[in-house]
Amino acid sequence: MERGGSGVPGGRRKQRVSMADVAKLAGVSSQTVSRVSNGHPGVISSTREQVLAAMRELGYRPNSAARALRYGQFNTIGVILFSLSSTGNSRTVEAIATHAAAEGYAITLIPIDVPTQDNVLGAFTRMGELAVDAVIVIMEIHLLDTGTVQLPPGVHVVVVDSDAGDRHSVVDTDQADGARQAVQHLLDLGHRTVWHVTGPQASFAGQRRAQAWRAVLREAGRPVPPALYGDWSAESGYAAGLVLAEPPDCTAVFAANDQMALGLLRAFHERGLSVPYDVSVVGFDDIPDAAYFVPPLTTVHQDFAEVGHRCVQKVLQQIRAGEGGRPGTDLVPTRLVVRGSTAAPRG
Amino acid sequence: MERGGSGVPGGRRKQRVSMADVAKLAGVSSQTVSRVSNGHPGVISSTREQVLAAMRELGYRPNSAARALRYGQFNTIGVILFSLSSTGNSRTVEAIATHAAAEGYAITLIPIDVPTQDNVLGAFTRMGELAVDAVIVIMEIHLLDTGTVQLPPGVHVVVVDSDAGDRHSVVDTDQADGARQAVQHLLDLGHRTVWHVTGPQASFAGQRRAQAWRAVLREAGRPVPPALYGDWSAESGYAAGLVLAEPPDCTAVFAANDQMALGLLRAFHERGLSVPYDVSVVGFDDIPDAAYFVPPLTTVHQDFAEVGHRCVQKVLQQIRAGEGGRPGTDLVPTRLVVRGSTAAPRG
DNA sequence: CGCCGTCATGTTTACGTAAACATGCTGTCA
């Protein structure tokens, strides 16, 4: 009854239980409460018990704003991203959150719903005011370069999915190597060449996969068919599939992600083309469902958990060293997972 | 050169730029800086310009810990969840983050990697110390009831995916109605009865879908086949599909989510059963890929964005009213999306 | 012409915590 602060209309926001309250009840100074609260030595056990009892009775919980103010840090890492919808992003964020929690850090999410210059700029501006010790940016970094948008100076930062390794500390999966493995696998099976359904043109991940695809074909002296442009969605993969199902005969396709590969599978199925006997399909990501597509999808596995883990490691390193991140790119290996959607061409 | 604080080894963490620094440079008091910073009236424009210039020169950014301490709130909402891997959770979190950002609130993620009592307890304990004004819990709430685990008193909270509506403020999709629509659709097509692949037994969402399935069959006077137990994964759906492909003849299956439905599709395909002509399949969730399964999946659409939106609304309402949430359940409608995986039974 | 209201700006204080320093008591050793 006495803690009716919340209901007072028009009144100031009533304080929650503070150290002083606990101290008064326990009959000690607030500094002793602080010592008990932080497990410092030098408090005799009888006193400690009194304090703990008082804490329990009042339901004391430390005020982290005051702590943060005192210590000059928040034990929080900010994560800026466009979307949680993609498998990759949500898995990466999950890994970041888990590893950060293990180190005593919380995660603050700063979503950017529409990737306009203004919104990105706004996010970074807010970022500076936000209660975070460091930032992990999961996005196409080139958006940062095209305008006045830039990371606030003096903020520890790690970037995912970008080629900004010359200016920032970057963690990414080895997209190029994964794409190479995918295309090489198809060539090794005996396909004359390999078609490609790309990701969005603004995406660096998509760009790198397409570059590697082109490079492998060139190195092998194979003809390079025109790329089909997708946007990561199954729908765009389906549309590409309808095109590829027509002559000139395509026997192998490398899709820049698994969802577009799914769209391809449906389009080929509708057109009466058998995968893998008429056309081989390789995806990218290895989403959990890929093994249960019809047929099970050969794809490039990305270890998002590891990406998240390394992001946290790097960012904590920066915080602890008190220095900005060394520019450079940290690549997590990718590997091809061969399933039922690829085979030697007919004939 | 003079701001070399970060590099001093062993030294105290150097302060960043504070209001006092800006005030000194601008030749005003820190209170005037505060007024400019917060856009208060009563600062003559020439003074304001001076202050703004000083802010720019020093790269001043407000310290949110001090702000939070002053105001007694953090403008942050905590989100406790088990996993971001499921479509539903990641979409809900994304919507929460977006709507919260629009209201000036940030989102702090508190993941629980393994749902043991200890970990849940730990999360809630940390919660109390965390810099949040309210909490949204996305998880199977019954884990909270089985032991000593409970939400810290005095914390504003909204729960998702739970039947705790008698004690907490709950937002959820209308699982029961969605399941009813799915089963009724299959009966309307002329199927004699409908089989069901469940979610994990610990899941309330799964339980409610199964209950509704049973209820519709009973009301229609149809035989209720034994449930097949799944765990949301495509793999478990595949295993169930292999069982269902054997006699006694099953002509219609309702899977408790789309991934398990995907597993069913593959199992039936492998066994030479045609979907929908031999067997009809309905899923639940309406993940973006579902429209591109082979065949396109009939499924129950859940509006996760709306769930996230309402969570934020409710939680802000609690914060602003300064009161605990009214217990009660807020249901977001679900709707059946009919695609190609359902048809009338043969014969 | 003088009083007072208005307005821009400065000063004081409190938010909750914890480091640094101060106090006072106990026991030990020269």
Next chain:
DNA sequence: TGACAGCATGTTTACGTAAACATGACGGCG
């Protein structure tokens, strides 16, 4: 036995911000 080390605990202070209150100058009106 007296000075001092060691230890439990208390007091002071600072972290950065902003509300509340104080100050002082200027102008309008009786």
